[in-house]
Amino acid sequence: MRRQLLAGAPVAALWLALAGWAHAQPRTHAIVFDTDFGMVPQDDAFALMLALNSPELEILGVTTVAGNYSVEQATADALRLLEIAGRDEIRVYRGANMPLVHEKSEYATKRHGEWWSDAPAPAPPGGFAKKRAEPVMAAQFLIDTLNARPGQVTIMAIGPLTNVAMALRQEPGLAAKVKQLFIMGGAVASLPDGAGNITPNAEFNFWVDPEAARIVLRSGIPIVLSPLNVSRKTNLNREWYQKLVAVDTPLTRLIRERLGPVFDKEPGRRLLMYDQVTVASLVDPSLVTTSELYVDVDTNHDVNYGASVGGAALWPGAEGAQKMAVQHDLDWDRFIRMFVERVTRPVPSR
Numbered sequence: 001m002r003r004q005l006l007a008g009a010p011v012a013a014l015w016l017a018l019a020g021w022a023h024a025q026p027r028t029h030a031i032v033f034d035t036d037f038g039m040v041p042q043d044d045a046f047a048l049m050l051a052l053n054s055p056e057l058e059i060l061g062v063t064t065v066a067g068n069y070s071v072e073q074a075t076a077d078a079l080r081l082l083e084i085a086g087r088d089e090i091r092v093y094r095g096a097n098m099p100l101v102h103e104k105s106e107y108a109t110k111r112h113g114e115w116w117s118d119a120p121a122p123a124p125p126g127g128f129a130k131k132r133a134e135p136v137m138a139a140q141f142l143i144d145t146l147n148a149r150p151g152q153v154t155i156m157a158i159g160p161l162t163n164v165a166m167a168l169r170q171e172p173g174l175a176a177k178v179k180q181l182f183i184m185g186g187a188v189a190s191l192p193d194g195a196g197n198i199t200p201n202a203e204f205n206f207w208v209d210p211e212a213a214r215i216v217l218r219s220g221i222p223i224v225l226s227p228l229n230v231s232r233k234t235n236l237n238r239e240w241y242q243k244l245v246a247v248d249t250p251l252t253r254l255i256r257e258r259l260g261p262v263f264d265k266e267p268g269r270r271l272l273m274y275d276q277v278t279v280a281s282l283v284d285p286s287l288v289t290t291s292e293l294y295v296d297v298d299t300n301h302d303v304n305y306g307a308s309v310g311g312a313a314l315w316p317g318a319e320g321a322q323k324m325a326v327q328h329d330l331d332w333d334r335f336i337r338m339f340v341e342r343v344t345r346p347v348p349s350r
């Protein structure tokens with residue numbers, strides 16, 4: 001029977017059917033998911049859930065970086081979330097332990113984030129994942145992946161940009177091989193809602209590694225930037241939390257366990273959604289409004305260290321800065337409905 005299927009007219013019909021099927025499928029993006037990962041209610045965890053449950057995205061690997069937590073904790077938590085999601089076939093590559101230049105300071109240790117920490121990773125919910133990180137480091141994985149598939153891979157960078165900058169510094173010509181780079185980072189004061197969230201003008205991811213951010217933003221890679229301006233259009237409140245946990249899956253159980261107590265204690269709590277918007281905007285660019293701006297990062301070790309500055313035209317001091325698509329508004333209703341619908345999808349059984 002199989003032989004007959006491969007002969008004559010039935011073959012043509014089969015190919016036509018397959019071609020039609022392929023045409024009907026949503027466009028897929030091969031991505032490397034670069035993250036300063038932390039468990040729910042950390043935004044990176046929600047962003048990974050959204051990416052895992054989006055068939056438009058093919059996750060080639062998860063690379064971790066120090067940011068919200070140490071790189072050891074980011075790695076342990078990412079491995080565990082993939083295990084809970086039934087997706088531990090996706091490999092995790094441990095990345096930079098520290099920013100390129102930024103040193104630990106008294107100010108850093110008092111602010112949000114533990115990028116400077118060298119404490120061992122605490123056990124994630126349910127214990128450490130059975131699987132370990134790969135022996136290859138994140139920057140090398142990025143180089144190998146981009147060399148193997150030039151022009152085809154999107155980097156989803158939702159932590160400090162240390163790994164991406166290291167890969168660009170190590171491998172000549174790498175920037176030209178990146179299809180596009182989606183970045184959660186920065187805040188653009190020349191647009192509404194553009195204040196910083198660590199210093200008056202600096203956003204966390206860029207402030208943790210300003211030198212890396214500057215290298216990456218000037219690399220020539222086509223960039224889509226999700227700054228705080230767009231994050232501040234979000235509001236994950238108790239009502240949406242309840243919609244998430246109304247469906248029972250291993251992921252929503254984790255959300256209930258980790259986020260439930262937050263709303264029990266403070267029912268009026270509002271959580272901003274940062275990395276989730278960046279992932280959603282790759283899946284459906286029509287969710288966000290963007291403007292083409294030059295964006296650069298201040299690397300002077302003074303009052304504006306790590307602050308991003310954006311403008312429609314170049315200005316003195318920004319020579320060499322690059323134009324990019326800067327998100328500044330969001331169709332909140334469509335975004336949150338998509339987020340809830342996808343995160344509550346069934347998890348593959350093991």
Ligand SMILES: [Ca+2]
Pocket residue numbers: 035036037043044158159275
């Ligand atoms: Ca992040």
